[in-house]
Amino acid sequence: MSTPSPLPQTGVAGAAPAAGAQAAVVLETRKLCLSFGALKVTRDVDFQLRAGERHALIGSNGAGKSTLVNLLAGVLQPHSGDILLDGERINKLAPFQRVRRGLVRTFQITALFGEMTPLDSVALAVCQANGAGLSFVGASPAHARAVDEAAEILRTVGLLEHARDETRFMAYGHQRLLEIALALACKPRVLLLDEPAAGVPMGESRRLLQTLAELPGDLTILLIEHDMKLVFQFASRISVLAEGALLAQGTPNEIANDERVRQSYLGHSHA
Ligand SMILES: Nc1ncnc2c1ncn2[C@@H]1O[C@H](COP(=O)(O)OP(=O)(O)OP(=O)(O)O)[C@@H](O)[C@H]1O
Ligand SMILES: [Mg+2]
Numbered sequence: 001m002s003t004p005s006p007l008p009q010t011g012v013a014g015a016a017p018a019a020g021a022q023a024a025v026v027l028e029t030r031k032l033c034l035s036f037g038a039l040k041v042t043r044d045v046d047f048q049l050r051a052g053e054r055h056a057l058i059g060s061n062g063a064g065k066s067t068l069v070n071l072l073a074g075v076l077q078p079h080s081g082d083i084l085l086d087g088e089r090i091n092k093l094a095p096f097q098r099v100r101r102g103l104v105r106t107f108q109i110t111a112l113f114g115e116m117t118p119l120d121s122v123a124l125a126v127c128q129a130n131g132a133g134l135s136f137v138g139a140s141p142a143h144a145r146a147v148d149e150a151a152e153i154l155r156t157v158g159l160l161e162h163a164r165d166e167t168r169f170m171a172y173g174h175q176r177l178l179e180i181a182l183a184l185a186c187k188p189r190v191l192l193l194d195e196p197a198a199g200v201p202m203g204e205s206r207r208l209l210q211t212l213a214e215l216p217g218d219l220t221i222l223l224i225e226h227d228m229k230l231v232f233q234f235a236s237r238i239s240v241l242a243e244g245a246l247l248a249q250g251t252p253n254e255i256a257n258d259e260r261v262r263q264s265y266l267g268h269s270h271a
Contacts, residue, residue, distance in 0.1 A: 023051040025087075026220050027072065027103065027190050032081035034071060041067045042078065043245040049190065052217055056231045057224045059241035060265060065224045068241065069192045072222075073105040074098045085190075102189030106179045106196055114168030118159055118178050121167065122150035125185035150185065157181045157211055173204035177211065190220045197225060209234050232256070240265060 027049040034042040041064045049055055057065050070076040072083060074095040083090050085103055093101070113121055126146040154160045157177045162170055167178065176196055183191055193212070197205035209230045212221060225231050231238065231252075238255040240247040242265065248258045255261055 023053070025049065026051050026085065027222075028084045028087075029068075029072070030082045030084070032068075032071060032078050032083065034067060034076060034078050041244045042071060043243070045081070045241075045244075045246050047239060047246060047249070049220055049222055050237075051220055053220055053222075054213060054234055054236045055220075055222045056235035056238045057222055057241065058226070058228070058231055058238060058265065059247075063241040064244040065241055066194055067244075069105055069194050069222070069224065072192055073103065099186050099188075102187065103192070104183045104186045104188035104190070105192035106183050106194060114166070116167055117164050118154055118167060118170075118181065119147065119150055119163040121178065122153055122181050122185050123147045125182050126150050126153070129186050150181075153181050153184045156184065156215070158207075171204070173200040173208060176200055177208060180212070184215075188219065190222070191215075193221065193223045195224050195226070197227070197230065205230060206233075 025048050029045050029047045032042050032045040032047070033040070043064075045068060047068070057068065059065050067076065071078055074090075074093055074097075078091065085098070085101055090098060090101070090103075116124075123143075123146040126149045127142065130142070130146065151160060151163060154163050157180055159174060159177050159181060162174055167175065170178070176199075180191075180193070180196060183193075196212070197208050200208060205227065209223075209225075212223065213234050215221065223231075223234060225234070235252055237250065238252055239249040240255060240258075240261050247264060248255060248261050250258065
């Protein structure tokens with residue numbers, strides 16, 4: 001394998017804000033609403049994601065977290081309200097168009113090519129993201145560059161030593177890291193992660209979240225996670241959904257001390 005090239009630039013404008021200044025809002029929803037029949041699953045959600053944030057989205061089962069991510073990613077269409085990326089309304093953009101603009105998501109349930117190696121899967125995704133299509137045959141320079149880039153991405157998520165394993169035989173925690181690697185191959189500016197640690201044993205999930213926290217600081221991350229210990233270690237800001245509505249948004253400290261959140265979700269025992 002040749003020397004890997006640097007990790008692709010994620011390039012959020014104005015990544016780390018000056019002390020005291022607030023980073024720019026990258027992704028925003030205004031009065032976002034969606035119902036499934038009579039069930040209102042997204043209720044007037046005004047949500048803001050700022051550049052470089054490590055933002056956790058929490059709430060009980062069925063609170064509407066995955067639905068909100070599906071709306072942001074364009075998998076679902078809102079019945080009313082707006083979604084803005086860099087201040088521009090993107091309601092009408094298809095999921096792949098949002099990915100091209102740097103808005104990339106992973107799913108709550110794993111979906112990988114089991115018989116491929118992580119290196120091949122990620123290189124394929126890099127080829128696609130670089131506009132080289134899926135013509136992944138032969139020893140072209142584009143192919144060599146994609147393999148180098150893939151290796152660097154796998155290094156970033158701590159999977160380089162498993163680069164040539166067969167995916168289906170990898171530990172589940174490693175498979176979930178591979179999903180994150182595939183998302184990184186799309187050169188995201190904003191990464192939406194729907195329970196990336198679901199089903200992963202505790203020690204591994206802590207490492208997985210640590211890997212996420214250490215991704216380049218200009219990458220904005222929205223994470224759905226149920227384990228409050230992991231959430232409070234990871235997040236610089238937290239949003240709480242309850243029955244489709246945004247109950248609170250704030251720093252971990254503000255959320256931990258928010259009486260409504262404590263009563264409805266965290267419970268009185270949360271320190
Ligand atoms: N396609 C659908 N059709 C009808 N109802 C749906 C659909 N998708 C989700 N729902 C319902 O919408 C509500 C919100 O679901 P959602 O999956 O967004 O919750 P969640 O917060 O992600 O929950 P969990 O923590 O269990 O993943 C739930 O009551 C769910 O049953
Ligand atoms: Mg969900």
